[in-house]
Amino acid sequence: MAKNKIESLTAEQEAQIPLYLNKYINNVKSGHYRNVYKRDTVEKLINWQYEYSGFAKPMTILANNPYEAQLINQFLTNNYPTEIDTYYTSKDEDEKERCYTVVQDLIANYLAKDAATDKIKNHADNYIFTSDVYTNILLGWWGYLIDVLKLESTMNDAFLNWRELYENAGVFNAICNQKVCITSNYPLEIHRNEEGDLHNPSGVAVKWSGIEWKCYYINGRNISDEDFEMALSGKVTRDVYNAETNQDTRAAWYEILGQEKMMEILEVVEIDRGTFVHNDASIEEVVLFKTKKSYPETGNNPYAWVRFICPSTGTNYLIDVEPHHTSAVEAAVSTSPLVTSVDDYKFDDRA
Amino acid sequence: MSKIDLKPTHTIFMSKKHFVHGGDVQAISSSIPKNAKPMAHKPIALGEKSGHMHIVTGDVQLFIDDQNTMYASVGDGGATLQHVHESVFDGQYNSNKIYQKADHKQVILKPNTDYKFGIHKRYNPLARHWEASKD
Numbered sequence: 001m002a003k004n005k006i007e008s009l010t011a012e013q014e015a016q017i018p019l020y021l022n023k024y025i026n027n028v029k030s031g032h033y034r035n036v037y038k039r040d041t042v043e044k045l046i047n048w049q050y051e052y053s054g055f056a057k058p059m060t061i062l063a064n065n066p067y068e069a070q071l072i073n074q075f076l077t078n079n080y081p082t083e084i085d086t087y088y089t090s091k092d093e094d095e096k097e098r099c100y101t102v103v104q105d106l107i108a109n110y111l112a113k114d115a116a117t118d119k120i121k122n123h124a125d126n127y128i129f130t131s132d133v134y135t136n137i138l139l140g141w142w143g144y145l146i147d148v149l150k151l152e153s154t155m156n157d158a159f160l161n162w163r164e165l166y167e168n169a170g171v172f173n174a175i176c177n178q179k180v181c182i183t184s185n186y187p188l189e190i191h192r193n194e195e196g197d198l199h200n201p202s203g204v205a206v207k208w209s210g211i212e213w214k215c216y217y218i219n220g221r222n223i224s225d226e227d228f229e230m231a232l233s234g235k236v237t238r239d240v241y242n243a244e245t246n247q248d249t250r251a252a253w254y255e256i257l258g259q260e261k262m263m264e265i266l267e268v269v270e271i272d273r274g275t276f277v278h279n280d281a282s283i284e285e286v287v288l289f290k291t292k293k294s295y296p297e298t299g300n301n302p303y304a305w306v307r308f309i310c311p312s313t314g315t316n317y318l319i320d321v322e323p324h325h326t327s328a329v330e331a332a333v334s335t336s337p338l339v340t341s342v343d344d345y346k347f348d349d350r351a
Numbered sequence: 352m353s354k355i356d357l358k359p360t361h362t363i364f365m366s367k368k369h370f371v372h373g374g375d376v377q378a379i380s381s382s383i384p385k386n387a388k389p390m391a392h393k394p395i396a397l398g399e400k401s402g403h404m405h406i407v408t409g410d411v412q413l414f415i416d417d418q419n420t421m422y423a424s425v426g427d428g429g430a431t432l433q434h435v436h437e438s439v440f441d442g443q444y445n446s447n448k449i450y451q452k453a454d455h456k457q458v459i460l461k462p463n464t465d466y467k468f469g470i471h472k473r474y475n476p477l478a479r480h481w482e483a484s485k486d
Contacts, residue, residue: 194482219478251477279370298476310374312455319484320474335484337469338379339370349371351434351456 006149013148020144024136033170033186037062045169046181048161049130058181059087059100061107064210066173066184068111071211073124073175073182075110076103088179115211124175130162131174131183139163185209193219201255202232218252231256238265251297259305259318266291266303274329278347282311288321288328298323306331311350369464372471373432374455375484376405381467383422387414392444395421395432395468396483402437403453407460408444421468425460432458 027033039062047057061076063069076084083099090096129135142159145151172184189207193199197220198206205217216228227246230236231253244250254262271288278284290302301323308317325331333345369380376395390413394404407413410428415421423430428447434455449457460466470483 254477299479301476303476304474310454312374312452315454319471320476322474323476334474335472336377337472337483338377338467344368344370346370347372348369349458351371351373351458 016144016148020140020148024140027136027167027170028186028190033172034188035170036168037170037185041165041169042171042183045131045165045171046174046183048165049128049176050181052130052158052162055178056088058177058179059084059103061103061180061182063182063184065187065208065213067120067208067213068115068211069173069175069182069184070120070124071115071118072107072110073177073180074118074120074122075107075115076180076182077122079106079110081106084179111211124177126176127173128176131166131169131171131176133172133186135166135171139166187215191217195220198222201258216252218248218255221248221252223249223252227252228256236265238267241265248297250295254297254303259320262303263289263305263318267293268303268305271304272326272328272331274327274332276329276332276342276345278350280347280349282347282350284311284350285309286328286332288325288331289318290323304331306335308332369461369466371432371458371460373405373434373458375471376432376434377469377471378423378432378458378460378466379469380461380464381422383414383424383465383467384416387416387420387422389413390415390421396470404435404437404440406433406435406440406444407431408433408450409447409460410445410462411460423460423466423468425462425464425466427462429462430460432460 039060042062043057043060046060050057061069061072063072081103083102087096087099087103090099129138139162143163146153146156146159170186172186174181174183185208187206187208189204191198191200191203191205198215198217199219200216201218204215206215208215214225214228216223216225227249230240236253236257241250241253244253257265268289268291271290273285273287276284276286287307288304289307290304292302294300294302304321304323304325305318306321306328308319309315310317319335321331321334325334329342329345333339333342336345339345371378392406392413394406396405398404407423407430409430410426411430412424412426413421414424431447431449433450434453434457435450436453439451472481473484474480475482
């Protein structure tokens with residue numbers, strides 16, 4: 001096997017990097033993975049992975065989401081059907097299919113009747129990197145090394161086989177027991193902020209099919225159902241907010257409730273008021289507000305806002321500014337993407 | 352030693368910047384950097400959930416630089432910064448047609464002038480950085 005040290009990338013090689021980065025994100029965003037998530041494609045991946053690891057083919061159960069997969073795993077553990085053993089040892093395809101149907105019916109009955117009120121008591125963590133959402137990272141980087149940089153290694157054939165199977169199976173993750181493997185589908189919707197972190201202040205950030213699994217996230221932080229829904233239902237009062245010691249929870253409430261509601265809750269005081277006389281002769285008044293107290297989630301600073309009034313609609317807009325400001329006009333200028341001084345902040349037309 | 356007269360020998364006329372805003376979008380007359388590339392028409396900014404968008408229509412060519420800052424070169428025919436709902440816009444970017452406004456009235460961009468665009472900023476007190484404000 002030839003050994004070549006790569007000192008730098010060619011322009012063509014560099015140009016391929018974003019394609020590999022985006023390929024797997026697009027497989028999720030386009031719904032490709034959800035489209036290919038079917039029993040036959042998933043079984044091919046799972047069977048390959050078990051055989052590659054020296055195990056017999058398991059019974060593969062397809063769940064809608066990772067939470068549902070955990071519930072099914074717990075249900076089968078506590079109500080172990082002997083058909084799983086028969087499936088595992090039998091060479092008769094008809095008999096295996098009959099066992100598969102029996103187990104599927106048991107699961108369907110459980111999901112329809114008891115699963116919604118069941119809780120996970122024993123979380124299974126026997127996931128494996130070859131059939132997981134993180135597989136995408138490995139396939140992207142290792143695929144780039146093999147396809148573009150022409151890396152030669154003893155595992156290339158296995159890799160290419162695995163990649164083909166994973167890309168056409170759409171498995172979010174898989175709980176790998178010896179005789180039963182329970183896979184999860186990809187989500188229906190994913191909401192992210194500008195930085196790409198999971199984020200949705202008005203509902204779940206990740207929406208799944210199947211048994212309800214509420215995945216609330218604010219700027220990448222997982223927020224409990226209880227905390228998120230408390231804010232959504234208007235139960236966060238000043239006392240509740242001040243009594244809450246978890247900074248992530250408080251930050252989440254700020255995002256969910258919005259600035260105006262938070263100003264009401266946080267006891268805001270007016271710091272300064274100023275006016276701009278613009279070049280079109282219009283006069284704009286701005287007001288700087290801050291909270292009386294400082295908060296740990298903001299680095300032990302107060303929250304600070306400037307109130308602008310839209311010249312077209314008269315609507316008040318509260319725009320967050322850095323907490324050090326004492327001048328309303330300077331704080332207002334700091335929100336401009338184009339000018340930095342009060343003297344330059346003179347619009348010729350405003351709407 | 353003779354005294355050096357620091358007073359300018361002639362008056363220098365500074366060309367005054369044309370600075371406007373329509374809602375969250377601000378535009379200022381500015382040269383277009385050499386590294387900015389012409390781009391197809393698209394909204395300058397989109398509302399997250401409202402379906403509103405800020406568009407520049409008329410005799411105008413958009414540019415974008417490697418920092419994703421957008422610019423516009425307005426020709427003889429002039430251009431307009433408009434805030435419209437996506438449902439009322441028929442995609443005629445090169446027309447001087449005024450569409451039904453969403454929230455903000457239209458703002459005129461001067462003929463034969465280049466502009467730089469920016470989105471009103473908001474300080475995120477939790478992440479402690481600046482980000483574009485959203486509507």
